[in-house]
Amino acid sequence: MTATATPTRRAPRPRPGPPRLPRNARRFLLTVHVVTSVGWLGVAYALLVMALSARASDDPGSRATTYALMLSFDNAAMLPLGLAALVTGVVLGVGSHWGVLRHWWVAVKLVLNIAVLVVPMLTRHPALADAVDAARAGLLTDPAQQVLDGSVASVIVLTFATILSTYKPWGRTRANF
Structure with a gap:
């Protein structure tokens, strides 16, 4: 009888950096990230359509109602979806081979997403409140512009972030995180 050697399993090499997410957790987070990102872009497009409709309307009541609806969308959809997309994106970056700053496309997308979260809340959101008041007073004023x-900028930046996610250009950075 000949002895057969049983193959020995090699211990996996430890990877530098934070631990990777298990496959199912990564897939779940990726799904949540894609759904919230697509939702965020969809709400940005809806806000753009509403802004164009309000801007084209001669009826102050219609403008006031549209701007009030946009304000609700800003609070109830843009901010929560943007935060969810940002958080899931960072967790995915930390827990996957892409990293947060390891690839240029991820780093640029991170900056763009933070900008689309912060800038509209500091500019468009207060302008929406002013536009509601102005429309209720029957005025056509600069806050509408x-x-x-802000709506055009949000759509452009979020569309560009989507393109980055699809094409993943520019290679690696020098960072290892």
């Missing part, structure tokens, strides 16, 4: 500009 600020609302439209």
Whole structure:
């Protein structure tokens, strides 16, 4: 009888950096990230359509109602979806081979997402409140242009972030995180 050697399993090599997410957790987070990101982009497009509709309307009541609806969307959808997309993106970056600052496309997307979260809340959101008041008073004022500009910028930046996620350009950075 010949003795057969049983193959020995090699211990996995430890990877530098934080531990990776288990496959099912990564897939779940990726799904949540994609759903919230797509939702965020969809709400940005809806806000743009509403801003264009309000801007084109001659009826102050219609403008006031549209701007009030946009304000609700800003609070109830843009901010929560943006925060969810940002958090899940960072967790995925930390828990996967992509990293948070390891690849240029991820780093640029992170900066863009933070900008789309912060800038509209500091500019478009207050302008929406002013536009509601102005429309209720029957005025056509500059806050309406600020609302439209903010909506256009959000759509452009979020669309560009989506393109980055698809094409993953520019290679690696020197960072290892």
